[in-house]
Amino acid sequence: MTSPILRIEDVHKSYGSLQVLKGVSLTVQPREVVVLVGPSGSGKSTLLRCINLLNPPTKGRIWLEDQEITAPGVNQDRVRQSIGMVFQEFNLFTHLTALGNVMIGLVKVRKMRKHEAHDLAMFELERVGLADRAHYYPAQLSGGQKQRVAIARALGMDPHIMLFDEPTSALDPELTGEVLAVMQKLAAEGMTMIVVSHEMGFARQVANRVVFMEDGVVVEEGTPQQMFEQPVHERTRAFLRNIMQ
Amino acid sequence: MHDFIDLLNKVTPDLWQGTVVTLQIAVVSLALGMIVGLPIGVGRVYGPVWLQRILGAYLTLFQGTPLLIQLFVVYYGLPDIGVTLGRLQAAFLTLGLNSAAYQAEYLRSALQSVSEGQMTAARAIGMSKWQAIWSVILPQAVRLALPAWSNEAVAMLKYTSVVFLIAVPDLMGQAKILASRYFAPIQIYLIVAVFYIVLVGIAYLILTLIERRTRIPGLTGDAA
Numbered sequence A: 001m002t003s004p005i006l007r008i009e010d011v012h013k014s015y016g017s018l019q020v021l022k023g024v025s026l027t028v029q030p031r032e033v034v035v036l037v038g039p040s041g042s043g044k045s046t047l048l049r050c051i052n053l054l055n056p057p058t059k060g061r062i063w064l065e066d067q068e069i070t071a072p073g074v075n076q077d078r079v080r081q082s083i084g085m086v087f088q089e090f091n092l093f094t095h096l097t098a099l100g101n102v103m104i105g106l107v108k109v110r111k112m113r114k115h116e117a118h119d120l121a122m123f124e125l126e127r128v129g130l131a132d133r134a135h136y137y138p139a140q141l142s143g144g145q146k147q148r149v150a151i152a153r154a155l156g157m158d159p160h161i162m163l164f165d166e167p168t169s170a171l172d173p174e175l176t177g178e179v180l181a182v183m184q185k186l187a188a189e190g191m192t193m194i195v196v197s198h199e200m201g202f203a204r205q206v207a208n209r210v211v212f213m214e215d216g217v218v219v220e221e222g223t224p225q226q227m228f229e230q231p232v233h234e235r236t237r238a239f240l241r242n243i244m245q
Numbered sequence B: 001m002h003d004f005i006d007l008l009n010k011v012t013p014d015l016w017q018g019t020v021v022t023l024q025i026a027v028v029s030l031a032l033g034m035i036v037g038l039p040i041g042v043g044r045v046y047g048p049v050w051l052q053r054i055l056g057a058y059l060t061l062f063q064g065t066p067l068l069i070q071l072f073v074v075y076y077g078l079p080d081i082g083v084t085l086g087r088l089q090a091a092f093l094t095l096g097l098n099s100a101a102y103q104a105e106y107l108r109s110a111l112q113s114v115s116e117g118q119m120t121a122a123r124a125i126g127m128s129k130w131q132a133i134w135s136v137i138l139p140q141a142v143r144l145a146l147p148a149w150s151n152e153a154v155a156m157l158k159y160t161s162v163v164f165l166i167a168v169p170d171l172m173g174q175a176k177i178l179a180s181r182y183f184a185p186i187q188i189y190l191i192v193a194v195f196y197i198v199l200v201g202i203a204y205l206i207l208t209l210i211e212r213r214t215r216i217p218g219l220t221g222d223a224a
Helices: A045-052 A076-081 A096-106 A113-128 A145-156 A173-188 A201-207 A222-231 A234-244 B002-046 B049-065 B069-082 B087-113 B115-125 B129-166 B171-182 B184-212
Strands: A006-015 A018-028 A033-037 A059-064 A082-088 A161-165 A193-196 A210-212 A216-222
Touching: A006 A045, A006 A096, A018 A045, A018 A216, A033 A045, A033 A201, A033 A234, A045 A161, A045 A193, A076 A082, A076 B115, A082 A145, A082 B115, A096 A113, A096 A145, A096 B129, A113 A145, A145 A161, A145 B115, A173 A193, A173 A201, A201 A222, A201 A234, A210 A234, A216 A222, A216 A234, A216 B184, A222 A234, B002 B049, B002 B087, B002 B129, B002 B171, B002 B184, B049 B087, B069 B087, B069 B129, B087 B129, B115 B129, B129 B171, B129 B184, B171 B184
Parallel strands: A033 A193, A033 A210, A082 A161, A161 A193
Antiparallel strands: A006 A018, A006 A059, A210 A216
16 A cells, blocks of 8 residues: 555635535545546635645645645745646746746746756647647647646646646637547556546546535545446435536 | 028027937936836735835825926925935936836736736746746736836826926926027927927837837737
8 A cells, every 4th residue: 555645634715704615535646546526616626726725725634745735834835836736727827938838937946947947848848749839829829739738837847746627628629638638648657636627538537536526525436437337425426417418 | 481490500409408318317217217116016916915005105195296396395395304416316316206106007007917827827836926926927017018108108208398497407498498598489399399209209119119029929919
């Protein structure tokens, strides 16, 4: 039994009087791909933002490998660097080319020399199949290409784990395939991933585990097969039936 | 007509000298305004609340009172508290601090129009808040503020003319002297107006060029 790469223990998150997470616990093993599903407002995105401390939890503890990242005094910027995040809206830096988007973190955060950063950034762009678009600005790329650049940007930081927040929800249907293909390739290379997505085909093929959340708690989790074929809870069944249609 | 050309020949050298002074005041004041205005604009958006309040008071003071009063206070008022400035220094300081208030406001609205996702993405790759502001938000905001900033630069060329009231020999100051020397105020003020128009035209050309050179597809509205 290997030690987990991520351990979330009883995480709560409130915004004022609004309780979004009401005690979530989850353990992720290295190389595991976990797909988070659930109705909107169930707290999936909030959970991802708690994990990389963009919105630290109000209560509960999170460990990344051996380090408790919710402990006081932890360098949060350093933690975020080792947790890659991909957003629904891509959030590419508008004023930089694809290459610049991948390079900026290498230069400013990883303090690499320009030419080293350039070479690594080109390598990451090649990994997502976009080396030939290196000098395009975000506005000159399709949605699918933007999202692949965003993945390359996150990979450049050499993350221990990658979080995907509905990476294909903002894309036209014909563009989701190229992004999912890149994610599938990453999974095959052994990247640990937590993916919030309603792409059930992806969940079936790539996920080791599917976690169903509702109202700020984990209702049920299991292998894709269990979850899709014999969910225990009625709520899980109802939700999955709905999105499969 | 002959008289007019004669007059033009007589006044042009002095007006050139005035032009140099006007340009000097405009450039120094804009630069000072930028150096002071940039941190104010950033502080207004990203600073702690107490700082935002103080900066807000500064802006109210400079945007809410006439430039001429500011100039008189700096030139005639500051000596009372032991700060005596030369005429040019008073002009630089007043116009610079005044311009800082306007430049800060242009920058503030540009900073606020950069989408929140840019900050989130920068933090997500491990940048600190100030790193993100400096490397991601500001480069975009400065480009977005450029059109408004261009208007400020052009307005500055004309605002400088108030300094003749503390006897700085700028374009306007020279005009006043020449008008009484040659008893031809209308002709001379018209000539000076043409000088200002040419200056403004050149400034527009330069600024348009800068806007074009720094343009990025998708950032300033026009697609690729």
